[in-house]
Amino acid sequence: MSWHVSLPEPHEFVVTTDYKSSVFLPKTDFPMRGGLPKKEPELLKRWADMKLFDRLRAESKGRTKFVLHDGPPYANGNLHIGHALNKILKDLITRSQQMLGKDSHYVPGWDCHGLPIEWKIEEEYRAKKKDKDQVPVVEFRRQCRAFADHWIGVQREEFKRLGVEGDWDHYYSTMKYESEAVIVKELGKFLMNGGLYKGSKAVLWSVVEKTALAEAEIEYHDHVSDTVHVRFPVVKSKDGRFDDASVVIWTTTPWTMPGNRALAYGPEIAYALVEVEAVGEGSRAKVGEKMLLAKDLVGAVGQAANFTPRILTDVSATDLEGLIAAHPLRGQGFDFDVRLLPADFVTADAGTGFVHIAPGHGADDYDLGVANGIEVPDTVAEDGSYYPHVPLFAGLQVYTSAGKKGPANRAVTEVLDKAGKLLAAGRISHSYPHSWRSKAPVIFRNAPQWFIAMDKPIAEIGGTLREKALAAIDATRFVPRAGYNRLRSMIETRPDWCVSRQRAWGVPIAVFVDKKTGEPLRDPEVMERVVESFRAEGADAWFDSPPERFLGNKYKAADFEQVRDILDVWFDSGSTHAFTLEGNPDLKWPADLYLEGSDQHRGWFHSSLLESCGTRGRAPYDGVLTHGFTLDEQGRKMSKSLGNITAPQAVCDQYGADILRLWVVGTDYTEDQRIGPEILKHQAEAYRRLRNTLRYLLGSLDGFSAVEKVDFVQLPELERWVLHRLAELDAMFRPAVDDFDFHKIATELHNFCAVDLSAFYFDIRKDAIYCDAPTTLRRRAARTVMAELFSFLTAWLAPITCFTAEEAWLARPADVPDGGADSVHLRLYPQIPNTWLDGELGEKWKTVRALRRVVTGALELERAEKRIGSSLQAAPHVHAAPEYQAALKGLDLAEICITSGGDLVAGEAPAGAFTLSDVPGVAVVPALAHGEKCARCWQVLPEVGKSAKHPLLCQRCEAAVEG
Structure with a gap:
């Protein structure tokens, strides 16, 4: 989208010295050059001095509320261009809803707990060669709090610089004492309704950060993994037909073999019994040995292990039922049977068609094992090393604390080879999960954690959490609609919500566990004491108080374990609706809209949905809007290493925030957008043309007064057509605002200014504006309509280019329709009189x-x-x-x-x-x-030269000069 506006310039009407002063050339103090980097801060100060936000609230009192609940950015660094896109889009929505006549009260917020901040403080300790674990936890948390508070201050000013209007003096943050109190109170609701439980489950685990991670904290990168083909000797099969064969598996995680407890096959896959006919040099296969493989993968396995296979017979999934194999390291501490189980997740795309199942090291593995009564062993500790009780490999590390490969893979491969169970070894480059903070590979490990159940019936909400969440999704408006399918598919298949983290900075899981029964203490009085202590002192109270403070006289502290894990930060942000919207008379619950990037279907949209459905039975929002990601001009992800970062602060310093705001509406935000030097130059040029439209209107309205105004019935047809076009645009803009379609608004506005006004209406009427006598109907009518144009354009542009619209509004003639507003942002979109819309007239002028x-x-x-x-x-x-x-x-x-x-x-x-x-x-x-050329208006007319007094003028210009 670009603003191609070609405006008539005053120099077109240079006349002889005698008549120059009689031409009504445009005149305005609104400069051609915006000087936005200097002007915008001045306007920000003006809005602060006049307490614009407070005035908006006062003037909106009693109107229908519109609440966009802010998804909290993380307080740990300067804003990037994605922040700018997000917050400007939110500002466009809240401002435009306000101008529709609603009470659009926007409260910004911040996410403050969690690993990224904790990691920064740990880095400071490491740089000083200090051990973070030797620091009292409350002191460590104090430093984390100070770090977050600093960055809230920095980001708040950077957001303001973008022109984002909000309640900046009363923002929310997850680390405010009241917020922490409400978060733990929300956890208490799950505790009391039975949704919260402690279990042992395979979770994504960062060895570097020593904590469980949520799926939203994972990113995938290329990674080189060791691979092994491993024989599992069959010890029992139907009719003994496979007892002399081996089930062969392939895995990219050899280190999980000590945790193997089962094998899986695909019920729909065709298998085969294969004999080794010949072997190549270095092959570990033996001529005559038999193995079970997926029929479609026989050739690939033979190639990988360098042998020639011969299919002896086809094998169906039914033939495999009840098969039992031996662990490949039987006789070395792994003396148990390995059952073969059917599983839908097994495919014949790669590998062997069989999957080794380590219930402690994978989500599918865990679910299959639990469903079939298979043991879930503890094999790997939080530091990435095998527990002392693991035979052969105790103490060996899978990954080190620095995120590097440990010796586990090599050791397991060597022991398998020595035992004669290794068929082949190799390496593969593939996509592998990494922590998005440390960038280190993660593992699945079985660990005791706290979970919120997805499928347990909860009386208080009238169903299971999954059922309520799916129903809430069905009742929610998604823009774009694809968000519905994405979020729903995630909720349909997601496991129980792991809400515990083994870290220090956050809201603790404030629960006591009975040492005898292992059950959490569910006592509302105890939870209320916890909540009140957090409200007074913050969550530090949990770490800084004796347990008796919370347990009271009713229980003995010696009988209970005080949980020290902290809550998943997604539970924090998922609870923001409870401490920001609920009970706040200025806002409302549920919110009209949640708006974030499309990655938040697995993040904030997701956690907010689960938290609210689990405690209130419905979503905390009526609508969800998602935007894409911002890439550079070549469509690449921005990174320091590529040198392709566009920082919003730099754009504001060079061009001004209104250029960024034009960029936001100039793209389809529902898709990924691009930005860079050339795109910004294009937007700056677009802005210049837009600014000139406003400048031309202001110049043409110089000295305009109410006395000049012409009633609608007296307007020439051309002016009535312009008003008709305004009515058409208004009818399009209002639903577009409710559809959040600002690209459509900007495009239509551009076309109106460039095509309807500059290239047509302004072009025609410049003669009347410059040369007609001030009292003529045609000039008065044109200025009457231009005053309306200015009023409508500044209103429509106010949410988009908030600074320039205000600057133009302050430069307006006194009698431009304004409703008495001393800021364009205190206005509503002007109402269109019914008489303006004239379809017949519109068709005629086409x-x-x-x-x-x-x-x-x-x-x-x-x-x-x-x-x-x-x-x-x-x-x-x-x-x-x-x-x-x-x-x-x-x-x-x-x-x-x-x-x-x-x-x-x-x-x-x-x-x-x-x-x-x-x-x-x-x-x-x-x-x-x-005829001759009039020296004032330049028209060539027969009448020029016939006046004795003004022989160089036409009759119209003579009358104007004589005035």
């Missing part, structure tokens, strides 16, 4: 404009051939079909076409007349105008 295009085309050709210099030297003959003749009835052809004369001619046009293929029925024969 016909007039089509004819005008043919005339303009003919005159452009004459100018190119240097037969004329200006269109005012022409008086063309226009051959027009009856419908054009009818449309031009009552109109001045010369005025419409900006010529000094011309006539409509009925009948066929002569050969060679100028035509346009897309305007049938119109042909133009160019001709020169007769």
Whole structure:
């Protein structure tokens, strides 16, 4: 989208010294150059001084509320361009809803707990060669709090600089004492309704950060993994037919073999019993040995293990039922049977068609094992090493604390080879999960954690959490609609919500566990004491108080374990609706809208949905809007290493925030967007043209007063057409605001300014504005409509270019319609009188404009051939079909076409007349105008030279000069 606006310039009307001062050239203090980097901070100060946000709230009292609940950015660094896109889009929505006549109260917020901040403080300790674990936890948390508080201050000012209007003095943060109290109170609801439980489950685990991670904290990168093909000797099969064979598996995680407790096959896969017919050099296969493989993968396995296979017989999934194998390290501490189980997740795309199942090291593995009563062993500790009880490999690390590969894979592979169970070894580059903070590979490990159940019936909400969440998704409006399918598919298949983290900075899981029964203490009085202590002192109270403070006299502290894990930060942000919206008379619950990037379907949208459905039975929002990600001009992800980062602070310093705001509406935000130096230059040029539109209106309205105004019924047809176009745009803009379709609004506004106004209406009326006497109806009517244009354009632009709209509004003549507002942002979108919309008139002027295009085309050709210099030297003959003749009835052809004369001619046009293929029925024969050139308006007219007093002027200009 670009603003191609070509405005008439004053120098077109340079006249002789005698008459120059009598031409009403545009005059305004609104400068051509915006100087936004300097002007915008001045306007920000003005809004602060006049307490604009408070005035908006006061003037909105009693209106229908609109609440966009802010998804909290993380307080750990300067804003990036994604932040700018997100917050500007939110500002566009809240401002436009306000101007629709609602009470659009926006409260910004911050996410403050969690690993990224804790990691920064740990880095400071490591740089000083200090051990973070030797620091008292409350002191460590104090440093984390100070770090977050600093960055909230920095980000708040950076957001303000973008022109984002909100309740910056009363923002929310997850680390405020009241917030922490409500978060633990929300956890207490799950504790009391039975949704919270402690279990042992395979979770994503960062060895570097020593904590469980949520799926939203994972990113995938290319990674080189060791691979092994491993034999599992069959010890029992139907009729003993496979007892002399091995089930062969392939895995990219050899280190999980000590945790193996089962094998899986695909019920729909065709298998085969294979014999090794011949072996190549170095092959570990043995001639004559038999193995079970997926039939489609026999060749690939033979190639990987360097042997020639021969299929002995086909094997169906039914033939595999009840098969039992031995662990490949049987006799070395792994003396248990390994059952073969059917599983839908097994495919024949790669590997062998069989999957080794380590229930402690994978989500599918865990679910399959639990469903079949398989043991879930503890094999790997939180530091990434095998527990001491693991035979053969105790103490060996899978990954080190620095995120590097440990010796586990190599050791397991060597032991398998020595035992004769290794068929082949290799390496593969593939996509592998990494922590998005440390960038280190993660593992699945079985660990005791706290979970919120997805499928346990909860009486308080009338169903299971999954059922309620799916119903809430069905009741939610998604923009774009694809968000519905994405979030719903996630909820349909997600496991129980792991809400515990083994870290220090966050809201603790404030639960006591009975040492005898292992059950959490569910006592509302105890939880209420916890909540009140957090409200008074913050969550530090949990770590800084004796347990008796919370347990009271009712329980003995010695009987209970005080949980020290902290809550998943997604539970924090998922609870923001509870401490920001609920109970706040200025806001409302549920919110009208949640708005974030599309990655938040697995993040904030997701956690907020689960938290609210688990405690209230419905979503905390009625609508969810998602935007894409911002890439560089080549479509690449931004990174320091590529040097392609566009920082919003730098854009504001060079161009101004309004350029960024134009960029946001200039793209389809529902898709990924691009930004960079060339795109910003384009937007700056677009802005210049937009600014000139406002400047031309202000200049043309110089000295405008209410006395000049012309009633609607007296307006010429051209002015009534302009008002009709305003009515059409208003009818389009209002639903577009509710659809959050700002790209459509910006595009239509651009076309209106560039095509309808600059290239047509302004072009026609510049003669009347500059040269008609001030008292003439035509000039007064044009200025009356221009005042309306200015009023509407500044209102429509106010949410988009908030600074420039305000600057223009403050430069307006006193009698421009304003409703008494001393800021454009205190206005509502102007109301359109019913009389303005005139479909019949609109269709008529489409016909007039089509004819005008043919005339303009003919005159452009004459100018190119240097037969004329200006269109005012022409008086063309226009051959027009009856419908054009009818449309031009009552109109001045010369005025419409900006010529000094011309006539409509009925009948066929002569050969060679100028035509346009897309305007049938119109042909133009160019001709020169007769007469002399008026020294004031430059029209060529026979009357020029006939006045004794003003021989250089036409009659119209003489009357204006004599005034």
